[in-house]
Amino acid sequence: MLDGANNKFLLTEAAEIVKNMASEFCSIISLMDNRADGRVASKHQGNWTRVRVIGGLIGLAMAALILQLFRIQIIDHKKYLAQADAMQTDKQTINAERGQIYVRDVDGNIAPLVMNKVVYTLFADPSSIKDVGKVRDLVNKVAGDTIISDSMEKLSDKKMQYLVLARGLDNDQAKEIKKADLNGLGLQASSERVYPEGTLAAQVLGFVNGDGEGQYGVEQALNSRLKGKNGVLQTVTDVRRIPLTIGAKDISVPAQNGENVVLSIDRNVQSQAEQVLADGLKNAKATTGSMVVMDPQTGRVLAMANSPSYDPANYGDVESASQYQNNVVSNAYEPGSVMKLFTVGTGLNEGVITPESTYYNTSCIMVDDAKICNVTKSVSGQNMTPMNILEHSLNTGAVWVLEQLGGGSINLTGRQKLYKYLTENYRMNKPTGIEQAAEADSVIYKPDMKSGARVLYANMTFGQGEQLTMIQVISAFSSVINGGNYYQPTVVLGTLNDDGETVKENQPKVVGQSLKQDISYELRDMLYQARYLGAGGKSKDNGYYVGGKSGTAQKVDPNTGAYSDNLTTGTYIGFGADKTKTPKYAIMVRVDDAKNGGYSGSAAAQPIFDSMSNFMIQYEGVSK
């Protein structure tokens, strides 16, 4: 609208112009008439005859009209064009379908683990409902127990315009509502994740929140790939929002559906792992633990189990958000004596010790002001080989290897060598990059710390002081036993081809060499012997080539802030190989809250390993 002053100004100006224009116009019209006589016309010109007054007024109005048109169409053109565009163009998002998630099954088949389902939200506009009784009957009949409590009472509130009555209706229910065609009822379609296997691999998968964003696990890590790209449809529309064919501003970008991802997880291994872990924790009177099963020849994860678990379909029903976390990846902890095998491997690879080297074992040694003791005192006063260190889990033996790395004492050179191995060869200082959300950072102290480095590094040789994730440890472990090839750990096998049956596989990727091949085989054999000679002996693995190492780390008591003798984390890591000694699987088990102190951690973890290992032998058909 014109504001007053502006209007007045325009109009007075217009009046001037028009006065001239009107007389001009009149004379133009007169001239058009060739019969008009110039003399007579001039005689009457300037006289405000009544006809001329009328002509002037009409001319004035027309001039005002043209000025106003000039203002609207020329001066304010951009403003109105913007208004027109905002009003006339409709931008619609074409939702991309989120990729589904599959896992491997027996015989190379794949099975869906996460699928999409169209569900409907039933809502009402009470202000436009004609027959509340009819609506109530229909909703009761169709939606039944999915009706949101209290919503039906609000139906007769004519002031409301949007009221959700029920969520998660399926296609059949929606059809029934549509068929009834009652005023004031509406359906809103949306896509929802469904889990045909229930809670299987819940932490590996993660879930999708209400905004359609993946949270935790693969859903978060591969969110952008799974999500795809929404399309855009921008068109000029009519008043009912029906697109028109006119207008050059039309944009049409089709939606790109998300990738259908096939995990390297094996449905049966995963299922077994979860069962075995749950049973084992129950036996150890523990509640929290994790297990990971990896193919050491590819770096592919076959199973990652966590307990307690949750149901991704009802992800809101957890007691604590920590249940969403995949602790194999998202939790760094002290792996304990498991680290001795890496220390021994370092010594062997550096050539400072050989499988035949021995050292004189005492039950305790002093490093600076710290006393380091063995748990197993029975072999004190004997000469021990590297294999014996692993067999009896000798802390003093691990410190001896560190001394050898420094040429006989714990010095900077030795520490630097160990640090180099932990970070470069075993790649334990950085996240592995596995396709899981929130991978935790590890902690490995530098070898050139001003004070306490000697004690710290002595402790690190047997697994205290560094904090690592299970995925870092098992990835390094796989390379240590497979000939030294460090494979990039992964949970993704590849993507599902468009045929919906075959998989476009990602190739396993070697990203580093941890040990020389022969050293790796030596260490593999030592691990077999150490397990073979340990508790249970030969009968334990029925003659199969299975090796492993336990570990127990004291936990920091949250009350005192110091290492506790009662709170321990038990770990067991091991592998199973066929008769050619080719490792077929690697398993790492962690039991967090074993309550009995001492060795109870590994005492809880080892049976879980045994049980899982036996399953793997059968499942993989490992030869004896």
Place this chain on the structure above:
Amino acid sequence: MVNTWQGSYRKNYRREASAYHTSHSYGNPERSGNGSNSSASGSDIWTAAKSFASGVWADLRETGNKLKLGRKHRPDYLLFILAIGLSALGLIIVYSIASGVYDGDTATINREMAKRILFLIAGIIAFIVAGRIPLEKWKEWAPHLFLFALIICAALPILGKIHAPLTYCALGACRWYMIGPISFQPAELMKLATVLFMAGYLSTRLSNGKLDDTSTLEEVIIVMVLVLGSVVGLQKDMGTGVALLAIFLLQLYLSGMSKRRLGFILGLMIVGFILMIIVAPHRMERILTFTKSGNSDTDYHINQAMIALGSGGLFGRGLGQSVQAFGWLPEAVNDSIFAIIGESLGFVGTVGLIIAFGVLIFRMLERINYLDNMYLRLIVAGVVGWFTAHVLANTMAMTRLIPLTGITLPLVSSGGTSLVFVMTALGIVFAVSRYTTHRYVSEDEIMKGAGQDETNSVRGRRQRRSHYTYSRSN
């Protein structure tokens, strides 16, 4: 010529005489009744009222002298060309947005376009026929036509109330008769009848020397109240009311009525307007919403029109590229067609259209200066008032200069009977254009003819004209 003059004189004389004799049939009751009997008894008042009414009735019926026309010459074909051109433009615009307005339904589009073409043909025929009917016939028919229009206008709302057949009411107003598939708006006939009737009445009053009599003022007010009452009061048709007011004002003004009388009529109109607002306050609201945002339908309508015009820019989106026609802008093929033209053809299109209308209006207005017969002058004045009121009320409402009244853009937007009546009116002006003189006729000159016979002035002018041409040829 002399005979006619004598006849007129006799007639005139008889009327004057009858006035003195206070006969029951003819005469001016005002003069006989008013001054003398101020303290009249009941029966006297009744008698006075009766004689007043019969006097008014007689004055209104009088068609005056037989029309005396000059030599016929070639009519102004520019009127015809502009009328056809503007109608064709309307047809093209409507066709360009038909798919938007009629939802892409080919059958409906074809039907509507065929209807418009048929009405255009009917309009052209009406133009030609009206242009050929002798002008004295119009003068003769005018009172009958006017009475007929008044009756069907006044009857419509009453018939509509009782849901009589053939009536059509919409949005709380009864404005149409339905005769088969054709809707007929009697208000359109009313405009034509008013132009013809008032031209005849006023020119007769002028020639009788009674133009500035109180009786004329009274009679004009009675006619205006009847006409506006039946259209604005009963049919609630503000648009036609505006057009009728313009017809009345232009004809009264150009008839040479004294400024005091005109001022009185204007004053009465203002009083009437105030009364209307007091009776129905929503009218005030309607006028106010045009400046303030009132969130009403009207507001939406004008906003959409402004968006259409503004988004058109200098050259427009192009013919057939209007988006506003797709349901955004109400009445796109009717009252809002100007906004669609602005959107499709831009500033160039709207100004071009206004210039075309301006040429037509000023062309007609300028004819008045070359007509030496008051009856013909007033016919043209009435048509100019009618036509201009429609053009300005429509376009100025679309550009938010005045409130929206719901009025057609003549020739361009109007389909149906409205087009036929506008074409008829232009056809009559076309006929009038055959009788223009070759010289400028001043208003003083033609108004001095008051009290004289029409033929006198014609003769006098003819003499002078021939003398003038003669001397000029020398």
